[in-house]
Amino acid sequence: MIKPFNRRQFLMLGASAAAAPLLAACGAAGTAQLRAASFREQARADLMRYAAIEDGEFTIPAIPGNRIDRQFWRQVVDDPFGELPGTLVVDTPNRFLYLTLQDKQALRVGIGVGKQGFTWSGRATIQMKRRWPTWTPPREMIERVPELEKWAKGQPPGLDNPLGARALYIYQGGRDTLYRVHGSPEWWSIGTAASSGCIRLTNHDIVDLFERVPNGSPILVIPDNRFSLDTLA
Structure with a gap:
């Protein structure tokens, strides 16, 4: 019941x-x-x-993070190339630089690359590093842009210096290639082909990378083969 x-x-x-x-x-x-x-x-x-950084005598200005495509932010990703840990890989076509880490991971940052006709590719070595470097334009660049003659003996370090807060100098076969991995005050150029061949990062990213990359580190620069002679004709 x-x-x-x-x-x-x-x-x-x-x-x-x-x-x-x-x-x-x-x-x-x-x-x-x-x-x-x-x-x-x-x-x-x-x-x-990308907040402001006090860096010695200079203050690197903040970058509005929402103005840079999120894919170009500094981040750890799966390593797409399989190079030995400690190797820098410049993915020119996709505008990324990778620092190969352990466990098939890599630190990736967005970059600006050389304009068509100014790119360089191959395997080389980071032979030298400089904080707040002096920039000396090559003679060929001065011939193209005569206003740069005033810096023929070098532009002093500073927030307007094209090499930015840090520079890694690329050598091949013991000789300076004249190409650099460097910072740039022109953060808006990240993701574009705007340089005269050097690999540019935001000043924030190059400051971070500088501490991770010792002298003697290998670097691989992948060419951008998207433009053939037929396409350029």
Whole structure:
């Protein structure tokens, strides 16, 4: 025989039923709050990635991170090339530089590359490193841009210097190729083909990379074969 609920049992059952959706709602709200907190934390980290940097006598200005395509932000990714750890790989066609890490990972940053006709490719070595380097334009560049004659003996270090906050000097067979991996005040040029052959990073990214890459590090620069003589004709 089924016994009917008494009044106390009925009230307890009703309270439990009413509490169930409230608990579910609390759980959903808690998850939403965690997601929001995680989002805020990530946004803060993103902001700090390109915040102003006090660097000796110079202050590197902040970069508005939302003005740089997110794919070009400094980040750890799966290594697409399989070079030995410690190798720099310049993916010229896709505008990325990779520093090969352990466990098939790589640190990737966005870069600006040489304009068509000014690119260089091959295997070489980072033979020298400089903080806040002096920039001396090659004679051929001065002939193309006569205004650069004033820097024939070198442009002093500074926020307007084309080599930026750091430079890695590329040597091949013991000889200076005259190509550099360097910082640039023109952060908006990342992702473009705008240089005279050098590999440019944001000043923030080159400061980070500089500490990770010792002298003698190998570098592989991959050519951009998207333009054939037929296409250029």
